[in-house]
Amino acid sequence: KDSYQITLLPGDGIGPEIMTATKGVLAALTKRCNFELHMTEALIGGAAIDAKNDPFPEESLQQCLSSDSVLLSCIGGYKWDANPRELRPESGLLKMRKQLGLFANLRPAKVLDQLIDASTLKREVVEGVDVMVVRELTGDVYFGTPKGIDVVDGKELYILFGSSSLTLIHHIHTFITDSIFLGKRVGYNNMIYGEDEIARIARVAGDVASKRGGKLCSVDKANVLDVSQLWRDVVIEVMTKEFPNVELSHMYVDNAAMQLIRWPKQFDTIVTGNIFGDILSDEASMLVGSLGMLPSASIGVSGPGVFEPCHGSAPDIAGKDLANPLALILSAAMMLRYDLDRAEEADILEKSVEAVLDKGLRTADIKQENDGCKLVGCIEMGEAVAAIV
Amino acid sequence: KDSYQITLLPGDGIGPEIMTATKGVLAALTKRCNFELHMTEALIGGAAIDAKNDPFPEESLQQCLSSDSVLLSCIGGYKWDANPRELRPESGLLKMRKQLGLFANLRPAKVLDQLIDASTLKREVVEGVDVMVVRELTGDVYFGTPKGIDVVDGKELYILFGSSSLTLIHHIHTFITDSIFLGKRVGYNNMIYGEDEIARIARVAGDVASKRGGKLCSVDKANVLDVSQLWRDVVIEVMTKEFPNVELSHMYVDNAAMQLIRWPKQFDTIVTGNIFGDILSDEASMLVGSLGMLPSASIGVSGPGVFEPCHGSAPDIAGKDLANPLALILSAAMMLRYDLDRAEEADILEKSVEAVLDKGLRTADIKQENDGCKLVGCIEMGEAVAAIV
Numbered sequence: 001k002d003s004y005q006i007t008l009l010p011g012d013g014i015g016p017e018i019m020t021a022t023k024g025v026l027a028a029l030t031k032r033c034n035f036e037l038h039m040t041e042a043l044i045g046g047a048a049i050d051a052k053n054d055p056f057p058e059e060s061l062q063q064c065l066s067s068d069s070v071l072l073s074c075i076g077g078y079k080w081d082a083n084p085r086e087l088r089p090e091s092g093l094l095k096m097r098k099q100l101g102l103f104a105n106l107r108p109a110k111v112l113d114q115l116i117d118a119s120t121l122k123r124e125v126v127e128g129v130d131v132m133v134v135r136e137l138t139g140d141v142y143f144g145t146p147k148g149i150d151v152v153d154g155k156e157l158y159i160l161f162g163s164s165s166l167t168l169i170h171h172i173h174t175f176i177t178d179s180i181f182l183g184k185r186v187g188y189n190n191m192i193y194g195e196d197e198i199a200r201i202a203r204v205a206g207d208v209a210s211k212r213g214g215k216l217c218s219v220d221k222a223n224v225l226d227v228s229q230l231w232r233d234v235v236i237e238v239m240t241k242e243f244p245n246v247e248l249s250h251m252y253v254d255n256a257a258m259q260l261i262r263w264p265k266q267f268d269t270i271v272t273g274n275i276f277g278d279i280l281s282d283e284a285s286m287l288v289g290s291l292g293m294l295p296s297a298s299i300g301v302s303g304p305g306v307f308e309p310c311h312g313s314a315p316d317i318a319g320k321d322l323a324n325p326l327a328l329i330l331s332a333a334m335m336l337r338y339d340l341d342r343a344e345e346a347d348i349l350e351k352s353v354e355a356v357l358d359k360g361l362r363t364a365d366i367k368q369e370n371d372g373c374k375l376v377g378c379i380e381m382g383e384a385v386a387a388i389v
Numbered sequence: 390k391d392s393y394q395i396t397l398l399p400g401d402g403i404g405p406e407i408m409t410a411t412k413g414v415l416a417a418l419t420k421r422c423n424f425e426l427h428m429t430e431a432l433i434g435g436a437a438i439d440a441k442n443d444p445f446p447e448e449s450l451q452q453c454l455s456s457d458s459v460l461l462s463c464i465g466g467y468k469w470d471a472n473p474r475e476l477r478p479e480s481g482l483l484k485m486r487k488q489l490g491l492f493a494n495l496r497p498a499k500v501l502d503q504l505i506d507a508s509t510l511k512r513e514v515v516e517g518v519d520v521m522v523v524r525e526l527t528g529d530v531y532f533g534t535p536k537g538i539d540v541v542d543g544k545e546l547y548i549l550f551g552s553s554s555l556t557l558i559h560h561i562h563t564f565i566t567d568s569i570f571l572g573k574r575v576g577y578n579n580m581i582y583g584e585d586e587i588a589r590i591a592r593v594a595g596d597v598a599s600k601r602g603g604k605l606c607s608v609d610k611a612n613v614l615d616v617s618q619l620w621r622d623v624v625i626e627v628m629t630k631e632f633p634n635v636e637l638s639h640m641y642v643d644n645a646a647m648q649l650i651r652w653p654k655q656f657d658t659i660v661t662g663n664i665f666g667d668i669l670s671d672e673a674s675m676l677v678g679s680l681g682m683l684p685s686a687s688i689g690v691s692g693p694g695v696f697e698p699c700h701g702s703a704p705d706i707a708g709k710d711l712a713n714p715l716a717l718i719l720s721a722a723m724m725l726r727y728d729l730d731r732a733e734e735a736d737i738l739e740k741s742v743e744a745v746l747d748k749g750l751r752t753a754d755i756k757q758e759n760d761g762c763k764l765v766g767c768i769e770m771g772e773a774v775a776a777i778v
């Protein structure tokens with residue numbers, strides 16, 4: 001196959017400008033490597049709320065579903081922060097993940113020699129760090145039920161008890177309250193995983209680890225949480241049976257948060273649930289020094305994956321040609337590798353990004369004082385990568 | 390009052406030896422400052438499991454309840470790791486927290502100039518860092534119900550729905566399952582907070598912040614979780630009404646995990662729930678470079694508080710006179726300040742610790758290569774502090 005349908009989701013803030021820069025790079029790459037990308041845009045996030053009153057409208061879903069892959073910039077902004085939750089940009093992201101079944105989120109944190117001084121950690125601590133966080137993305141407390149904010153009022157309610165992909169249990173829920181709690185609010189979300197959900201992310205992580213350094217660290221809180229105990233049990237079952245050659249270890253999430261700072265080189269691949277993965281992958285990204293460099297991949301059982309930078313939409317600098325397009329360009333490289341099976345072209349993109357850094361070009365977020373490098377804007381950075389591929 | 394009843398919980402691993410060192414220091418202090426501490430020991434953790442088959446036996450609880458304050462070393466060890474959860478040392482800790490109503494956990498992370506090079510972060514990033522994490526300690530997903538690991542089998546169950554301090558809702562729980570899930574395991578814990586639980590920790594945090602830099606950052610995941618939305622609402626209500634002079638901000642937990650590394654000096658006091666606090670306080674402790682220096686205080690509505698180091702029981706080095714007693718000594722200082730209302734004596738202890746560091750004494754965990762300091766053991770370090778107070 002040498003022609004692909006790609007949905008572009010430019011999103012909010014700096015999203016459109018980094019998408020434009022990335023399109024230029026992809027145009028140069030397809031020309032050089034003789035394949036075609038048919039790129040069409042769709043709405044998500046704040047842009048979709050403004051246009052359709054829905055942060056991930058049905059049209060966008062259908063367009064993604066009929067594509068080979070999806071490239072997403074970033075979403076969000078102050079403008080929508082006061083909206084009710086279902087009309088916030090983030091809800092579009094969660095809806096997209098769930099509707100496309102994107103249960104596996106790969107977040108590499110690789111320290112590039114050229115940018116090592118951008119890290120707040122000491123050079124000797126981060127030099128050579130190359131961690132991959134495999135985060136479960138459609139389960140856990142993000143999607144579990146029951147959830148809500150109720151006022152304890154003694155009434156009867158029907159609610160669902162279940163996890164995201166497996167809504168398996170219904171129950172009848174009766175408030176039998178002590179009068180001292182009457183009128184009080186209580187907020188709750190169910191942290192829940194079914195064994196099949198854990199097994200399938202363990203398989204992805206086992207596969208990723210076996211193609212990397214062969215070491216997998218599973219992070220949980222099994223000393224306190226039942227859901228983590230099941231997580232640990234199932235990860236052990238899958239890994240022992242299906243990935244006997246991957247070295248498996250376990251770490252509590254509080255310790256992992258420490259060890260990532262204390263001695264990050266001990267990690268190769270990390271696998272963890274949705275909320276712990278949210279926290280740890282962001283923490284790990286700081287080892288690299290700049291979020292502006294970090295891509296991510298979200299993939300499902302079948303159908304298109306979604307590839308996006310780890311950074312946000314940076315509304316403060318939007319439209320000022322100050323944004324760093326490299327994380328989106330590197331996300332496009334992940335798209336080529338994981339969704340389009342074009343590892344060679346992915347390599348070309350990644351090497352081109354390194355080459356541009358070697359040439360000394362830097363956007364503001366990765367420019368260090370007195371580094372002798374040249375400060376460039378988003379457009380110039382994109383053009384420089386495009387010129388090299 | 391100049392005579393106090395103190396329960397000492399030496400615990401496991403290095404616990405007994407750092408407790409011995411700390412007792413020596415407290416003996417010197419009471420002598421100098423003319424007050425009395427009646428110290429008696431009780432069992433917790435692995436030691437209690439071995440002696441009483443219970444990680445926090447009733448006798449220990451009673452002894453703590455009849456004391457003015459409790460000083461705890463540390464618990465745990467490989468020996469008990471394979472035990473069922475209720476017979477693990479950690480369960481003793483959770484039981485103690487809940488039974489003593491210790492809902493507020495104060496974890497200072499203060500970078501000492503003398504140890505600044507022990508941090509893996511750059512000097513200019515951590516110099517002067519002084520963060521206090523106020524962690525809620527008896528609620529959240531740690532104690533919420535329903536919880537468990539069930540095999541989906543179509544049976545009816547009665548379970549509790551509630552939070553720790555308010556077990557308020559009961560329900561009838563009926564599995565109505567799709568046959569494809571039959572026989573599958575599901576693990577779950579309820580992440581839940583009642584408004585009173587949030588309000589009382591907000592009050593502690595507001596009070597702490599007003600006595601420090603006057604800035605409070607509340608950390609949650611309100612863009613995804615209902616329980617976090619209630620957290621944020623209640624924190625805003627309490628702070629606006631009761632602490633109008635404290636500057637309140639909010640941060641998502643993933644961003645907080647980044648910002649602690651990127652620019653820790655932006656934080657003064659942080660308040661957050663049990664699980665996020667577990668992760669973030671451990672992460673914050675790494676700014677300081679060594680867990681061996683970090684005390685913590687756990688306090689309740691009334692009754693004795695528990696004061697303990699943030700470090701674990703380090704079974705590898707137990708009994709070898711290698712442990713660092715300073716975190717326990719600094720925990721005793723927090724005990725003097727928060728439970729015994731002896732701020733002056735707390736100051737003396739803290740200054741004595743700094744003085745010993747100024748003299749160049751270092752246990753192995755805080756010794757840097759070529760720092761020109763003298764390597765000492767646990768006993769010598771304790772004696773050195775005792776000699777100064």
Ligand SMILES: CC(C)[C@H](C(=O)O)[C@@H](O)C(=O)O
Binds near residue numbers: 093094278613643
């Ligand atoms: C925006 C938010 C809902 C999202 C998440 O928590 O998953 C983000 O933090 C991320 O990590 O992609």
Ligand SMILES: CC(C)[C@H](C(=O)O)[C@@H](O)C(=O)O
Binds near residue numbers: 482
């Ligand atoms: C040992 C464990 C149960 C405990 C916790 O998670 O609270 C510990 O990590 C802590 O922070 O005191």
